[in-house]
Amino acid sequence: MTSANMMTTAESVIEAVPAKDGRPSVTYRFSGDEYLLIEFGDMTTDFFYNLRAMGLGERAKKIPGVIETVPAMRSLLVHFDSLQIGMNELLVKLKEIEESIESVSDLVIPSRLLRLPVAYRDKHTTEFIGRYAKLIRPDAPNIMDGHNIGYVAKYNGVSIEEMIRLIGSNQYWVAMLGFWPGLAFMTPLDMRAYLTAPKYNPSRPWTPEGAFGIGGPIVAIYPIESPGGYQLLGRSIPIYDLKQRNPVFRKNPVLFQPADRIEWEEVTDDELEELRKQVFDGTYRYRVYPYESFNVKKYLEFLEDTKEEARAFAAHAEEARKGIAFP
Numbered sequence: 001m002t003s004a005n006m007m008t009t010a011e012s013v014i015e016a017v018p019a020k021d022g023r024p025s026v027t028y029r030f031s032g033d034e035y036l037l038i039e040f041g042d043m044t045t046d047f048f049y050n051l052r053a054m055g056l057g058e059r060a061k062k063i064p065g066v067i068e069t070v071p072a073m074r075s076l077l078v079h080f081d082s083l084q085i086g087m088n089e090l091l092v093k094l095k096e097i098e099e100s101i102e103s104v105s106d107l108v109i110p111s112r113l114l115r116l117p118v119a120y121r122d123k124h125t126t127e128f129i130g131r132y133a134k135l136i137r138p139d140a141p142n143i144m145d146g147h148n149i150g151y152v153a154k155y156n157g158v159s160i161e162e163m164i165r166l167i168g169s170n171q172y173w174v175a176m177l178g179f180w181p182g183l184a185f186m187t188p189l190d191m192r193a194y195l196t197a198p199k200y201n202p203s204r205p206w207t208p209e210g211a212f213g214i215g216g217p218i219v220a221i222y223p224i225e226s227p228g229g230y231q232l233l234g235r236s237i238p239i240y241d242l243k244q245r246n247p248v249f250r251k252n253p254v255l256f257q258p259a260d261r262i263e264w265e266e267v268t269d270d271e272l273e274e275l276r277k278q279v280f281d282g283t284y285r286y287r288v289y290p291y292e293s294f295n296v297k298k299y300l301e302f303l304e305d306t307k308e309e310a311r312a313f314a315a316h317a318e319e320a321r322k323g324i325a326f327p
Contacts, residue, residue: 207225
């Protein structure tokens with residue numbers, strides 16, 4: 001492709017609305033003949049940008065001609081039928097909706113609750129981590145006693161048992177899907193249990209399907225066997241199945257949706273193996289509670305009520321990281 005045929009980043013901008021009165025800047029971009037991309041604020045990870053994208057996406061779905069909305073960390077991709085609605089008309093309607101959201105605290109976002117089992121330090125992630133230590137990096141500081149879980153706990157200044165309790169006490173928000181089919185980027189909602197971890201260096205060439213890992217504050221379940229860089233904590237049940245062997249996958253081979261909230265329940269390795277068999281023979285019933293919502297105003301009140309505990313946890317974790325080797 002020649003430079004004459006390429007659209008620059010600046011040329012892709014349809015309109016840029018500057019930040020004002022506590023509202024982030026909004027940039028509207030061309031993204032092909034049937035897509036429009038909306039970006040919020042600067043290129044930083046801001047949970048409230050994600051909430052804006054979610055809120056705008058929910059309302060934009062009701063515009064005649066809109067096929068799908070796809071939220072990401074700080075953006076929203078809108079897929080539309082250009083035979084039903086033109087780009088200019090869609091832009092006007094999207095701007096009207098976005099401007100009507102004066103504050104994220106006004107948002108109430110449809111949000112399913114899912115409860116998933118996880119076996120910590122399971123045999124499969126242990127095997128793959130051991131292979132990495134043997135063939136890729138024998139001196140990797142993030143592998144302690146043959147696994148990553150001890151390193152992640154130490155990095156956050158807690159014991160393994162306490163870290164498992166913190167994960168189980170938290171809800172994780174599906175901010176977006178991407179990278180691999182069905183891979184959800186999940187962020188913790190309770191800042192009093194805000195765990196983080198650096199990623200592998202170099203990345204693993206292999207990760208088992210269903211592996212449960214953490215990179216930065218993001219946790220994820222690997223939908224397929226693949227390379228990966230997150231610190232592995234354990235394994236869960238399938239979240240993606242093209243063969244659609246379980247009823248939960250009948251309409252969509254992908255389990256998660258943006259704005260889902262996930263809770264984790266610890267099980268043993270043997271219990272997980274049995275649950276996985278049930279998933280594939282179609283007898284397991286995923287615990288999905290669809291008729292819920294996420295009230296941003298109540299969440300902000302929760303953050304305010306727990307901010308001192310959250311600050312204390314963050315300070316403790318920061319102190320614990322001093323002297324810990326970085327991968």
